[in-house]
Amino acid sequence: MNPDQTFQLLVDRHYGALYRFGLSLAGNADAASDLVQQTFFLWAEKGHQLRDPSKAKSWLFTTLYREYLTTYRRGVKHPHVELDDTTGDLPSVDPAVFANLDGSAAVTALHQIDEVFRVPLTLFYLQDLSYKEIAHILETPIGTVMSRLSRGKEQLRALLTDGAGAASKVVQFEPRKGAVS
Amino acid sequence: MNEDLRLILSARRPGGEDDHEPEVAAAITASASDPALSEWAERQVAVDRKIATALRTVQPPAGLRDRIIAGARVSRPARAGGSGSWFERRVFGFLRNSELVAIAAVIALLGVALAYNYFTQTIDGRPWQTFAVAKAAEIESGTVSIEHEDALFETTVGWLRERACPAPEVLPAGLQGLGIFGCSSVKWNGKPMGIVCFKLGDDKEVHLVSIDSRHIPVPLTGVPAWSEISGYTAAQWEDKGTAYMLIGRVPRATLAPLVAEKTAALMRNFLHFL
Numbered sequence: 107m108n109p110d111q112t113f114q115l116l117v118d119r120h121y122g123a124l125y126r127f128g129l130s131l132a133g134n135a136d137a138a139s140d141l142v143q144q145t146f147f148l149w150a151e152k153g154h155q156l157r158d159p160s161k162a163k164s165w166l167f168t169t170l171y172r173e174y175l176t177t178y179r180r181g182v183k184h185p186h187v188e189l190d191d192t193t194g195d196l197p198s199v200d201p202a203v204f205a206n207l208d209g210s211a212a213v214t215a216l217h218q219i220d221e222v223f224r225v226p227l228t229l230f231y232l233q234d235l236s237y238k239e240i241a242h243i244l245e246t247p248i249g250t251v252m253s254r255l256s257r258g259k260e261q262l263r264a265l266l267t268d269g270a271g272a273a274s275k276v277v278q279f280e281p282r283k284g285a286v287s
Numbered sequence: 288m289n290e291d292l293r294l295i296l297s298a299r300r301p302g303g304e305d306d307h308e309p310e311v312a313a314a315i316t317a318s319a320s321d322p323a324l325s326e327w328a329e330r331q332v333a334v335d336r337k338i339a340t341a342l343r344t345v346q347p348p349a350g351l352r353d354r355i356i357a358g359a360r361v362s363r364p365a366r367a368g369g370s371g372s373w374f375e376r377r378v379f380g381f382l383r384n385s386e387l388v389a390i391a392a393v394i395a396l397l398g399v400a401l402a403y404n405y406f407t408q409t410i411d412g413r414p415w416q417t418f419a420v421a422k423a424a425e426i427e428s429g430t431v432s433i434e435h436e437d438a439l440f441e442t443t444v445g446w447l448r449e450r451a452c453p454a455p456e457v458l459p460a461g462l463q464g465l466g467i468f469g470c471s472s473v474k475w476n477g478k479p480m481g482i483v484c485f486k487l488g489d490d491k492e493v494h495l496v497s498i499d500s501r502h503i504p505v506p507l508t509g510v511p512a513w514s515e516i517s518g519y520t521a522a523q524w525e526d527k528g529t530a531y532m533l534i535g536r537v538p539r540a541t542l543a544p545l546v547a548e549k550t551a552a553l554m555r556n557f558l559h560f561l
Binding site: 126129135146201204231238249259266 | 293294295297298299300301302304305308330331333334335337338339341342343344345346347348351352354355356358359512513514515538539540543
């Protein structure tokens with residue numbers, strides 16, 4: 107297989123998931139497309155430096171996330187998170203509630219939750235990466251990723267089940283002082 | 288209920304991909320003895336599966352894949368080490384091993400190149416985008432003077448067309464608000480190329496490069512494809528048989544609004560899909 111064919115295979119395998127990740131981060135199709143294009147552009151320039159081909163998927167997601175931070179979210183790479191005391195509550199959600207959930211609603215809801223939870227949660231729901239790989243991409247301890255997945259799910263389910271009323275109940279976070287939003 | 292177990296069970300993917308991980312497998316085993324936790328975990332997986340399935344239905348815009356491939360071809364560095372078919376490797380391997388053939392080939396190529404250069408025009412081995420960026424950089428640095436100083440779009444375009452350079456009939460809306468300060472006509476491998484120069488703020492410049500799209504090796508689409516070339520941000524697109532590239536030593540976020548109307552079509556396609 108020549109380099110062009112290898113590259114096209116890589117694109118075919120991952121550009122859909124990368125686009126969905128970019129869409130949940132940036133919130134619009136133009137920006138998501140730009141992020142995906144830029145990611146593969148960087149791969150074409152630097153990807154051959156990657157010694158372990160099995161890391162290609164992680165490299166792509168990491169690069170897209172960094173491009174997003176660089177382009178759209180300068181200064182907010184490590185936002186401070188204020189947690190409330192409701193961590194131990196067990197959500198009792200009937201899966202049937204989500205029977206008619208479509209992609210548009212899922213993306214819209216994901217985009218509404220706090221970014222610190224949204225990023226790992228989107229990667230989780232794309233199902234391409236394990237929680238350990240997500241922790242590696244975000245340069246975050248595994249336990250923190252687990253915690254954010256759990257809390258992010260609470261926010262997402264509140265949005266999807268109760269609509270705007272529940273959205274106001276979700277935990278908010280304050281960017282660290284001096285951070286640029 | 289054990290909070291640690293709950294966190295681990297919440298982090299496993301609904302498709303079961305992580306169930307072989309030791310801590311996940313242990314949590315699943317432990318949850319079996321806790322009916323409340325077990326029921327909660329089952330609901331968790333069922334809900335996660337529905338959300339993941341819904342998310343997967345979101346498809347990228349039409350044409351994105353092709354733009355990715357085209358953009359990468361522009362940027363991909365030449366690689367050492369051969370690819371190609373077995374036949375190609377054998378034939379060219381033999382030729383490489385023959386010093387005599389190599390010397391003869393070099394002499395022949397030089398002869399052809401000199402003759403071609405003499406009878407036609409200069410050969411430039413660079414891609415048209417790299418060539419255009421180099422020309423823009425020369426203009427910005429003052430190494431080369433701009434050929435035609437002009438502040439009016441109509442007369443600037445007229446000057447370019449007199450020199451057989453393709454030029455836009457109408458500027459993208461984002462560029463119409465910028466001041467023009469002139470243009471240059473250059474040739475890439477003998478093909479005319481126009482460069483219109485704009486002021487961006489007090490100290491920046493952007494350049495709109497145009498060339499007949501039949502002369503470029505990789506076709507473009509109507510939606511801008513983004514790249515970075517030698518420190519410049521570039522947006523390339525095709526319109527009515529002309530390939531355009533807007534370049535500037537500015538971040539993409541600065542350049543994007545200038546070609547926003549070109550990307551609007553993409554957004555419309557996406558919204559239509561939804």
